[in-house]
Amino acid sequence: MEPATTSEPSPLPLVRAERLSFRYPGAARAAVSELSLSIAAGELFGLLGPNGAGKTTTISILATLLRPTTGTVAIAGHDVVRQGRLVRRDIGLVPQEIALYPSLTARENLAYFGRLHGLTGGGLRDRIAECLAFVGLEEHADRRISEYSGGMKRRANLAAGILHRPRLLFLDEPTVGIDAQSRHTILAHLQALAGEGMTMVYTTHYMEEAEQLCSRVAIIDDGRILAEGAPAALVDGAVGCSNLEELFLGLTGKQLRD
Amino acid sequence: MLQFWATWAKDLLVLRRDRAGLLILFLMPAVLVLVISLVQNNVLERSGGSDLRVLFVDADGSPFSRQLGERLGAVEALRLITREDGAVLTPERVRTLVAAGDYPCGVIIPPGAGAALAERVRALAAQIGGVPGPPAVGGSEVVLCFDPTVQGIFRTALKSALGQVLLGLEVEAKARELSRSLGGGFAGGALGGGDQALRMLAGERLLTLQVESTAPGQKPTVPNAVQQNVPAWALFGMFFIVVPLSGALMRERHEGTLLRLRTLPVSYGVILLGKIAAFVCVCLVQFSGMLLVGRYLLPRFGTPALELQGHLGAAFGLAFCAALAATGYGLLVGSAARSYEQGAMFGAISVVVAAAVGGIMVPVYAMPAAMQTLSVVSPLGWGLRGFLEIFVRGGDFAAVAGPAAALLAFFAGSLLLAWLFLARAGSRGR
Secondary structure, three states: OOOOEOOOOOOOEEEEEEEEEEOOOOOOOOOEEEEEEEEEOOOEEEEEOOOOOOHHHHHHHHOOOOOOOEEEEEEOOEEOOOOHHHHHHHEEEEOOOOOOOOOOEHHHHHHHHHHHOOOOHHHHHHHHHHHHHHOOOHHHOOOEHHHOOHHHHHHHHHHHHHOOOOOEEEEEOOOOOOOHHHHHHHHHHHHHHHHOOOEEEEEEOOHHHHHHHOOEEEEEEOOEEEEEEOHHHHHHHOOOOOOHHHHHHHHHOOOOOO | OHHHHHHHHHHHHHHHHOHHHHHHHHHHHHHHHHHHHHHHHHOHHHOOOOOEEEEEEEOOOOHHHHHHHHHHHOOOOEEEEOEEOOEEOOHHHHHHHHHOOOOOEEEEEOOOHHHHHHHHHHHHHHHHHOOOOOOOOOOOOEEEEEOOOOOHHHHHHHHHHHHHHHHHHHHHHHHHHHHHHOOOOOOOOOOOOHHHHHHHHHOOOOOOEEEEOOOOOOOOOOOOHHHHHHHHHHHHHHHOOHHHHHHHHHHHHHOOHHHHHHOOOOOHHHHHHHHHHHHHHHHHHHHHHHHHHHHHHHHHHOOOOOOOOOOHHHHHHHHHHHHHHHHHHHHHHHHHOOOHHHHHHHHHHHHHHHHHHOOOOOOHHHOOHHHHHHHHHOHHHHHHHHHHHHHOOOOOOHHHHHHHHHHHHHHHHHHHHHHHHHHHHHHOOO
16 A cells, blocks of 8 residues: 555644654664654644554654654754753643652642643642643542542543643543543543644554544554545545555554564 | 752652651661660670770780780680781870771780789789888789770670780789799798798789770760660661652653653753652651650660760761762662662662671671671761761761761762663663
């Protein structure tokens, strides 16, 4: 199946990655190879790929966690390597793990991360209340994270990521391991954030989720982009595919990945 | 600063919620000091001895003093040292080295000791035989000086060994005088028979032992198990902060919190400093608690109360340095370990080993020579040496400058290594 590109990004992208490559120390091959991306402000961009395809590595580079071996990335015009501090003001991260302190309550966790973002006093209190209400946890704000269900933890994780109103939010499989109800709620929250104009880069293994949510997706494997565009346009342009999952399997193969 | 204090407050809150961890941190050292002090107070002071390094100065140079040195050197479990750094020891140098804790004890034979003994023997013989002789002269005392930290069993062992050698030399000197007055025979004569000979041999001791516990000018102290065990186990407890601290760092790494922290617009160095400050505060609270235990709780169980006779400011200054060393080591373990279990196990075991090697459990002077050499590499040993300067020898800031500098250097080295490990993990996205 041929790689496809079906829609042009905005002329003023919020994220611009040029020929990005990254090889982990000691690794035989590159985790990301010559990858170029352009994501416009307000887009909900999906990064799809099998295990080990390079999704998390790509997000880690964009979020200033890894320095690219070669290539450049600019976020809101700032270089992620040379202007990391400026980039970090504009981004939020919702990692795969529940990146919160289990022995602290949701409110205490958000207060800590809020202070690290420079929020204080009444402004911080109001913003915490707003975020907790947004993810439906206001009634459980003073319970410890360790007492939360899996879905509640995922929602609290999302609240911590949006606390400082980032322009760009990275979500690395935010719905993994939770029930359908919690997944539905989180997707609704993400759609609401997209409606407010927040730009999001989103990785998932659930194709129907990406089809429903993302304005544009990139299917990657072996660190390279195989196809990029709006989900419906990608499916329409692929011969013999009726949905994104068929296209995905057609591009990445059906063999098991370790 | 907001980020620093936010991290400081968060880490204290996380620790406060970890009740099991707090129990380990605060209750364990208190129980250890109680049990060990009681055991040592009742048993150790009365039980056997061990090899002792004894500084020996012969300022007399007489046949008597040479014999004393030879016989003392032949005593099993004593190692006589007559030179230090290639130079012959002097009485002043011996007192300085012992007072500084470099050696546990020293024996000084003052000038004229042999001649004085001979004079006193002749005077005694004349007095007992009713024969006009030389007037009795005051004998020079053999001086035995101890580091105040050296406890009962070792003092008793050395005093006993030296006493026996002195008694043997004195009896021989008396017998020689007896023999001389009898004109080579030993069955009556000038001394008037067996009774007088017996009086001569078994009578007044002519050689006496003067025991010193501190160097001149130093504050007198009463060393006991509490004075040593309270700072020792307080140090042990402080270094046990390694377990919760490395665990906290491991959890941040494995639960994704570290990733989130590294995407914030604040230097991770500031976050680490806040963490260090929080754990150092916990260590200082621990240390204060242990001083209170030694002062007020231990006496209720029949031990002497901890005497805060040294410079308390120096004690807290040293405790601060030890707390930094402990937190630095905790960060190193937490950043180097690959799993929580690995970090907790290695952290706990390494602290126990460092405590054992550093003299927390058994005084360094009671260890085999090889272990004594090894003890210089233990940060707990450095800290203990400093605390003994304060609590046993009444030392001040200057007295603990060496151990404090060593602990700070250990902190700096640990922090640097931890930073390198974290940077290495960061380059792999962990």
